[in-house]
Amino acid sequence: MAHLILDPVMTNSTGFILLLVFLFGVTILVHAQQQTGFISIDCGGPENFEYTDEDTKIKYVTDGSYIQTGVNKNISSDYAYPKNPNLPYPLSDLRSFPHGNRNCYRLIAGTKGSLHLIRASFLYGNYDGENKLPEFDLYVGVNFWSSVKFKNASEQVALETISMATSEETNVCLVNKGKGIPFISALELRPIDNSIYKTEFGDSASLLLFKRWDIGSFNGSGRYQDDVYDRIWFPLKSSSWKSISTSSKIDVSGDGYKPPFEVIRNAATPRNENDSLEFSWISDDRNLKFNVYLYFAEVEKLNKTQLREFDVSWNGSPLIKSIIPRYLQATTVFNSKSLVANEHRISIQKTEDSTLPPILNAVEIYVVRQLDALPTSEEDGMTCCNI
Known part of the structure; x- marks a missing residue:
């Protein structure tokens, strides 16, 4: 039979999702008129700075208007350009959260009941000079999304969920569970037609x-x-x-x-x-x-x-x-x-x-x-x- 078998699905708190490696550097063409409703955040970038990514052609903004906590950081030069010539620009910096158990991005995106694809991306890159890989949790509002773990400092991790908004505001939260300081490199939200990606559980599942x-x-x-x-x-x-x-x-x-x-x-x-x-x-x-x-x-x-x-x-x-x-x-x-x-x-x-x-x-x-x-x-x- 024409058959393909996958690696086993891990089912710890990181699990199946961390098998995804987010490749920002793929070649794409996305025009501005096709970005209606898109939220594309370069977390930890300079204040009030926006740009169009050369690889993705997507317009990014920095995160100052979405969150008031956290500290802006850059990854170590050992993992940055030019030593890493293929490094996507949004992953060169990040926002870390050394204070507080839960820190949340507030995204105003549509109305209650609207459907969103949300993608969160992470690159540790030894930004803190500690060479200690953190582990922390990710939530959408009050609901657990996934744990974030890393195999090494250069691993690019992306988590993606499709969920329904419970209000005009969607909160994406990073939670410290005592295993290292949470951080995030990029956060993206894309509106989705409410008629698709249905489950047997209706609105009570993501x-x-x-x-x-x-x-x-x-x-x-x-x-x-x-x-x-x-x-x-x-x-x-x-x-x-x-x-x-x-x-x-x-x-x-x-x-x-x-x-x-x-x-x-x-x-x-x-x-x-x-x-x-x-x-x-x-x-x-x-x-x-x-x-x-x-x-x-x-x-x-x-x-x-x-x-x-x-x-x-x-x-x-x-x-x-x-x-x-x-x-x-x-x-x-x-x-x-x-x-x-x-x-x-x-x-x-x-x-x-x-x-x-x-x-x-x-x-x-x-x-x-x-x-x-x-x-x-x-x-x-x-x-x-x-x-």
Whole structure:
């Protein structure tokens, strides 16, 4: 079978999310008109300073208007430019919080009930000269997001969550748990269409990104000007797959997930047409809940005698049946109930009537986290952060 297996999913407080390495330095083009509602903060930068990042073309501001606590710091020259020529500019400085147990950024972004993608990025870089890797917690309002840990001083860590605002103000909080001083290098918020990224728990759950893959891509850049949600896509390949693609425009207007063209134009299909297309992962905590979002678009013009139809299963059980991807039109499907097990295997297998093997253009995997609590009022949401 065309099969790919992932490393085990860690399930301590850092867990699955810290497998993500945030690559600010990918080549992208994001124009100002496509940044409506974006909040892009270079934490710890000079006061009242703003700039457009040369690599990302995204406009960043420093964080003085979002938080009044903390101390601005620069990473050690051992980890900075020019010794690190590929260092993204937003990671060259940071804001640390030596005082207080909880320090929060206050982001005014939309209204109560609006959906946001929030990305927090960290590079220790021995900024304090102590050579001691800190560990601390991250919250959105009153709800735990993740713990932040580092393998070494040069590791770039990014955490990403999709959550619903409980008021006009969204608070992102760093919490000291006695294992080193919290800090943050960059903080980004992107508005998302409320009709997508649904879970069985409705508004009482958030999504924590595990993986986001551009399937079948050979040289994708990671971020794209036509991705209205500014997601970061990592190429995924397998020797058991072959890539197919198109240069024709693909219609994403009917799909709220709106994958960027460079992602949806590529697809993988098994080299052996009778094989299924599979990917899998392992969790040592069988109580973790996963949602998988699969992106499809037919990129080949089929003749009247050809049919591409397939089923999706999880661990041998039917998940989604009889998918026929539409020619040059994007479709996203996902599981209606969270997937819970130690081992997870997604298999895409052609049906008996299909004359062609299955395809897959992109995939996102999230951990579903039920919220610990909801503020009973906007004042509760604010007082949660003044500790």
